[in-house]
Amino acid sequence: MDRTDCARVAPLLEPYADGDLPEVLAAGVEAHLRECTHCARTVVELTAVYSSLAGWPTLTSADHTLIEARQEPLAAYYRACYPEAGGPAPAGAPRAPRKSPWGVLVDRLRPVPRFMLGALARGGKAAARAGWSFVRVQRTRNVVPAGRLAKPHTAPRSRSALPRRAWSLLARSAAIARRVTERGALALG
Amino acid sequence: MSVSEPVLPDRDLVLLCRDGAENAYRALLDRHYVYVLKLCWRMTGVRDEAMDLTQEVFTRLITSLPRLQPQPSLRPWLRRVALNLCLSALSARRRIGQAEVCVNGQDGDGEFGARDRVDQVAQAVMARERLSRVAAAMQSLSPVQRAVVILKAVDGLSHGHIARILDLPQGTVKSHLSRARTRLRHATSGGE
């Protein structure tokens, strides 16, 4: 084989391996490759570089499991951004989402304080009617659980120390507190 | 689910996504998640980092839906976003001075230090796969060389196309590619 041929062909080997050469040039390179094992091997190696790169990395079944797990939070994020998600759009021109993800987030956060304020306000009114501040009612409920009041034997030890009227007032306020909490829970739920 | 059938082109899936069709989004994940993951993996050489970058790409897909120009294939957009994220992650890695595996690919000297680090990467994976040599050799390339060679080898893009994606002159793409390939060839054929 002719070394000057090798030098002439060398710059063409890479585009040849990629199939980028025009037919005339490719035919010339092929003619040389049939005679020159050195250049032929170079082409094989050049092709091998790309094919082995394309084959790396190989995913294991553990990788696939991880991939599936990783896709769930993405889907959840999608649902958060598109709360109306649930099915394909009706026929017709598709529309852009009404809200940016930030707007959606704000919208999702906003109802929570509103509900809580409502519950607080209702609880406060009921307690105020009974002559208790909301905070006080809540604290009373913690001291004397409403469920226990019907059973004297489970009453706290301090019971005998309380005057009878104070005790019944406590019982009433505890019942109110329970109602208020239930309503609050309903409103929040 | 008719939405997730593979007959719909990406363009339609993107339009459905905008209308709140979760299945369409999941269909896009089915189609492109592994592609993006492998791209990030090849770029960073680290699976877990690639996983995180992939999450970021698909999160950005959701936030970009309103602005996205529906194309027949979503892949060019995903590829561009993923590459940009990888390149900035790699340059951040370099800035912070973490175990840096991609060095001196640009000018080709400093071979010694590079080989040290390549060996570290290689040791971890050598026993497992025949392809580990490619993985290790990839880490001896500069991030841009890596991007160029991936786009050529895996995606089969033309020099002009690669130049546009990476915002480089075509000549630079060609020289990156040639240098990267030589290095990879020597690594994978056991040197010569």
Ligand SMILES: [Zn+2]
């Ligand atoms: Zn020859």
